[in-house]
Amino acid sequence: MTTTGLRAESGTGPVVRSVAVAAAAIVVIAVLGLYSLTQGEPDSTLGAVLDNLFRTGPIEGDIDSLLIREVRLPRVLMALIAGAALGIAGVLLQDSMRNPLADPTLLGVAQGAGFIIALSALYPEVVPPLPTTILCFIGGTLAGILVLGLSRDARNPVKVVLAGAMLSILLGTASTVVILIAPRARAAGVLEYFRFVIGSFFDVRWESIGLVLPWFVIAIPIALLSARVVNLLQLGDETASGLGLNPGRARIGLLLLAMVLVTPYVAAIGPIGFVSLFAPHVSRSLIASTDARLVMAISALIGAAILLIADTAARLLFFPFEIPAGVFTWIIVGPLALVLVGRLGGRGATA
Amino acid sequence: MRTFWRRRMLAVVVAAALVAAACGDSDDGSDTAAEDASASESADNTGSEPVEEAGDSAAEDETTEAEDAGGAEDAADYYPLTISDSFGTEYTFEEEPRIGCAWYGCVEAAAELGVSFAASIISEEETTSAFYGRTAPEFLVTDMTNPEEWAAADVDIVLFSPASNSPDFDPVSQVVDTFFLHYDNFLAPQWDGVIGGYEGYIENLRLIGTMMNREAEAEAAIARFNTMVENLAVYATDETAEQTIAIIGLLGYASLGPGSAMCQVLNEAGHGTCIGSGVAEVLNAEAFLAIDPSLIIDVDPAAREGDPIWPNLSAVQNDNVYNFLTNRYYCCSTAGLIVALQEYVHRVFPDSGVPAPGPDADFDPTTSPLVQG
Numbered sequence: 001m002t003t004t005g006l007r008a009e010s011g012t013g014p015v016v017r018s019v020a021v022a023a024a025a026i027v028v029i030a031v032l033g034l035y036s037l038t039q040g041e042p043d044s045t046l047g048a049v050l051d052n053l054f055r056t057g058p059i060e061g062d063i064d065s066l067l068i069r070e071v072r073l074p075r076v077l078m079a080l081i082a083g084a085a086l087g088i089a090g091v092l093l094q095d096s097m098r099n100p101l102a103d104p105t106l107l108g109v110a111q112g113a114g115f116i117i118a119l120s121a122l123y124p125e126v127v128p129p130l131p132t133t134i135l136c137f138i139g140g141t142l143a144g145i146l147v148l149g150l151s152r153d154a155r156n157p158v159k160v161v162l163a164g165a166m167l168s169i170l171l172g173t174a175s176t177v178v179i180l181i182a183p184r185a186r187a188a189g190v191l192e193y194f195r196f197v198i199g200s201f202f203d204v205r206w207e208s209i210g211l212v213l214p215w216f217v218i219a220i221p222i223a224l225l226s227a228r229v230v231n232l233l234q235l236g237d238e239t240a241s242g243l244g245l246n247p248g249r250a251r252i253g254l255l256l257l258a259m260v261l262v263t264p265y266v267a268a269i270g271p272i273g274f275v276s277l278f279a280p281h282v283s284r285s286l287i288a289s290t291d292a293r294l295v296m297a298i299s300a301l302i303g304a305a306i307l308l309i310a311d312t313a314a315r316l317l318f319f320p321f322e323i324p325a326g327v328f329t330w331i332i333v334g335p336l337a338l339v340l341v342g343r344l345g346g347r348g349a350t351a
Numbered sequence: 352m353r354t355f356w357r358r359r360m361l362a363v364v365v366a367a368a369l370v371a372a373a374c375g376d377s378d379d380g381s382d383t384a385a386e387d388a389s390a391s392e393s394a395d396n397t398g399s400e401p402v403e404e405a406g407d408s409a410a411e412d413e414t415t416e417a418e419d420a421g422g423a424e425d426a427a428d429y430y431p432l433t434i435s436d437s438f439g440t441e442y443t444f445e446e447e448p449r450i451g452c453a454w455y456g457c458v459e460a461a462a463e464l465g466v467s468f469a470a471s472i473i474s475e476e477e478t479t480s481a482f483y484g485r486t487a488p489e490f491l492v493t494d495m496t497n498p499e500e501w502a503a504a505d506v507d508i509v510l511f512s513p514a515s516n517s518p519d520f521d522p523v524s525q526v527v528d529t530f531f532l533h534y535d536n537f538l539a540p541q542w543d544g545v546i547g548g549y550e551g552y553i554e555n556l557r558l559i560g561t562m563m564n565r566e567a568e569a570e571a572a573i574a575r576f577n578t579m580v581e582n583l584a585v586y587a588t589d590e591t592a593e594q595t596i597a598i599i600g601l602l603g604y605a606s607l608g609p610g611s612a613m614c615q616v617l618n619e620a621g622h623g624t625c626i627g628s629g630v631a632e633v634l635n636a637e638a639f640l641a642i643d644p645s646l647i648i649d650v651d652p653a654a655r656e657g658d659p660i661w662p663n664l665s666a667v668q669n670d671n672v673y674n675f676l677t678n679r680y681y682c683c684s685t686a687g688l689i690v691a692l693q694e695y696v697h698r699v700f701p702d703s704g705v706p707a708p709g710p711d712a713d714f715d716p717t718t719s720p721l722v723q724g
Contacts, residue, residue: 041641061663067637070659202603202633205657320638322603 014289018298021286025301029080029308036312037072041320044068070206075315078204079307079325081216082265083275087283087303088223089258090276091296095230096254097157103277104262106164107255110197110271111171112143113263117196118175121189122182133211136196136267143171144259148252157251199270199326201311212264219260223296226254230292272307272326274333279303281340306333429564436531436558437513437545444507447564451506451527452488453495453515456535459684460555463572463716464565470504498526510559512536513545532558535683537611549576549612552685575722576685580620582721583692586700587621594623595642597666598680600650604634613680613691636660647672648680648695673698679711686716693721 037049044064052068059065086104093102104110116139120127127135151163179190195202229250232240237247262276283298284290310328317323426447433443451470452458458473471488472495490504496519501509508528511520512535523529533551534540540547546554553573560569596617598607606627607614614625626642627634634642640660647666652674655661666672675698680691693708705721708714716722 040637041635063640063663066659066663067640071636202636203654205659207657315635320635320641322633322635 014287014291014294017287018289018294021283021298022301025298025305029301029305032305032308032312033076033080036076036308036315037068039312039316040067040072074206074209075201075204075311076308077209078201078212078269079311080304081209081212082269082272083279083302083304083307084220084300085212085216085261085265085303086272086276086307087279087299087301088220088296089261090278090280090303091283091292091299092223092226092230092254092258092261093276094280095290095292095295096233096251097161098234098236099157099161100281101277102161103274104258104266105168105271105273106147106161107259107262108143108147108164108167108171109140109259109262110266111168111175112146113137113140113266114193114197114271115139115143115171115175115178118178118189118193121192122178122186132196133208133267137263140263140266141259143167144255144263148255160251160255195324196270197326198324199272199329200322200324201269201314202322202324204269208268212268215260215264219257220300223257223261224293226257227291227293227296230254230296234290234292270324270326272310272329274329274337275303275306278333278337278340279306282336426564432561434558434561437533437554438516438531438542439544440531442508442528442530444562448507448562449505450562451490451492451501451504451509453492453509454512454532454535454683455687456512456532456552456555456683457510457559459686460552460559460572461563463556463684463686464560464563464568466563466565466568469506470501470509496520496523498522502526508562513540513542516542530562537607537613537681539608539610547612548610548615549685549688552576552612552683552688556685572685572716575717576689578724579689579692579719579721580616582723583616583620583622583696586696586703591623592621594645596623596625596646596648597627597639597642597644598625598648600654603654604636604639606634606639606644607680611680612682612688616688616692617695640664645669645671646699648675649673650675689716689719689721690714693719696721 034046034049037053038044038046042063044067048064049068052065053073055065059069090103093104093106094100097106099106113136116127116135117132120132120135130138147160147164147167150167151160175193179193182189229245232243232245233247233250233254235243240247240250265272279299279302280295282302283295287294287298289295306329307325310325310332313328313332314323314325317328430447431443431445433441435441449469452461452468453472455473457468458471461468468488470490470492472492473488490506492500492504494500495509495511495515501523506527508530509523510530510532513531513533514536516531520529531545533546533554534542535551535555538547540551545551553576556569556572557566560566560572596614597604598611598613599605607625608627609615609618609625611625618624623646626644636658637660640663643665645666647664649655649672661667673695675691675694679687679694690708690711693705696703696705697707708719
């Protein structure tokens with residue numbers, strides 16, 4: 001893998017391919033985004049969509065404007081922002097851990113948020129009376145910090161992976177126990193928990209965008225700037241040290257960055273699976289490079305496209321009923337991810 | 352020698368007298384032992400916890416009342432009894448069975464009949480099981496899929512919802528007979544022969560009443576329910592008959608469909624039609640706005656905060672949204688529906704003077720103003 005990484009950094013082929021893939025992804029996102037904005041009950045014209053995208057005045061009972069600006073647009077934006085963040089977080093985790101199956105579940109973020117949701121839904125008396133999104137954020141962050149604390153030696157990615165996997169299992173089991181021991185009278189809380197863990201855009205509003213956007217604006221430039229560090233870590237800790245990098249500190253920094261990228265989205269839409277695992281691998285395949293600078297950019301676009309497809313399908317495929325978008329990411333990405341695992345297995349055998 | 356024989360004869364006579372006396376004592380003694388055993392068995396069944404004793408006491412009171420009212424036939428005449436469950440499986444009881452109950456529906460139905468079960472999965476802390484104080488079981492089962500618990504409860508049969516007819520419950524059916532009631536929930540039944548909606552609740556009253564020798568009480572409860580529907584119709588107008596109703600709460604815009612028991616009753620009493628299909632799918636927010644129900648019953652108003660769709664709904668603009676404190680309209684019995692519909696009348700028709708149903712634990716479906724003739 002390291003030789004591939006070095007080879008990728010030489011020549012203009014990957015850059016050209018990246019530009020082509022990025023252009024194609026942007027076109028797909030634009031077309032799909034406009035389609036999602038026009039479709040619903042009632043459908044809107046493209047003119048109405050474009051008009052509303054650039055208008056900021058009051059809605060005043062205009063149903064078209066209400067649906068486009070207050071219902072559909074926040075969902076499209078959330079899909080794009082969350083997908084991009086998940087795509088980049090996947091690259092950060094896989095490359096810094098040198099583990100092709102690393103994703104945010106590795107950090108325990110999703111399970112930490114899920115555990116606190118289970119507690120607040122079934123035993124609200126033991127959880128501070130805070131909004132669900134804030135509770136998720138606290139739970140996810142604490143779990144991520146705990147993983148780093150438990151791994152002790154961040155220089156060893158295997159330890160971090162093991163600590164993350166163990167804590168994830170522990171928190172997942174704890175959530176199950178909370179559900180099992182809860183009185184049946186609190187069954188509604190179980191539904192709330194499962195609705196969260198599947199992941200959906202049902203409740204996405206401008207307030208949700210307000211929750212995630214600041215983190216996105218702060219973390220994305222830092223992530224792109226840290227691509228060079230990620231490339232060095234791909235070369236192995238010894239080589240990276242020889243080139244002046246402290247691999248342990250760098251890895252902790254990248255893990256914290258991934259946590260900052262992922263936790264707000266888990267709080268807003270739930271732990272939508274597979275995107276951060278899948279998007280980086282597709283990106284590497286499409287541009288035939290492991291250069292983190294290129295892979296991050298492409299992975300962000302592919303992550304955004306996957307979530308946009310998933311949410312559009314969730315909203316429109318069974319209209320007027322709505323299916324959680326998390327179900328569609330599993331349906332769309334799940335089988336492809338299985339193929340990916342097969343290919344990874346083949347490479348491993350060859351190596 | 353003669354003295355020897357005389358002594359031997361005397362000894363035989365004395366021995367015979369002692370044996371005769373002992374036999375007489377022996378008869379008395381065995382009776383006493385049987386009584387002790389019975390008392391011991393009764394004590395075992397009753398359990399030692401205060402709540403269980405209270406439950407038994409309540410059940411005894413209810414039984415006495417029922418017998419005073421002439422509801423229950425002499426058990427010797429009533430049993431053996433053969434009865435079929437919702438799937439058509441026949442069961443024969445030689446005597447009144449010790450029954451376990453594995454869902455709210457049977458707990459609440461039994462409460463309406465004034466009897467309690469030998470075992471139940473519903474604890475007294477679970478406030479959604481109304482009138483619990485009258486139906487505290489002798490034995491509380493914590494895991495209804497655990498055969499050991501049902502065996503420990505020493506029940507002859509366990510009443511299950513048809514939704515529990517799955518391999519998960521095979522171990523239970525190995526240790527005790529399982530009897531499936533009609534569907535006691537808000538979704539459409541998915542099984543042949545199983546009755547859903549409020550008719551399912553009514554059939555469950557009949558089944559449990561028949562099984563427990565409380566047929567008269569079951570018919571009285573059904574009559575109360577029918578009276579409630581008639582009383583509800585008094586408040587209907589041409590306007591209410593045309594209204595569309597959304598009953599939402601658990602998941603976004605998931606609304607109870609017209610096939611749910613609550614919606615069936617509202618419709619039959621001239622209070623309009625529930626939106627949606629037969630089950631409670633989550634409606635897309637835009638679709639909900641397009642349907643624009645004229646009356647909304649909501650148990651989770653916090654979920655509407657910041658919802659851009661909400662202020663644009665006609666029901667919201669016309670002040671026709673009612674935040675119910677109870678979620679009893681979801682399931683599981685005629686008694687639960689009486690609670691929900693009393694709240695409906697109390698809130699939607701404040702001039703009716705019908706009071707709020709109050710806490711479930713204090714609610715008595717037999718005295719609700721809605722069931723008075």
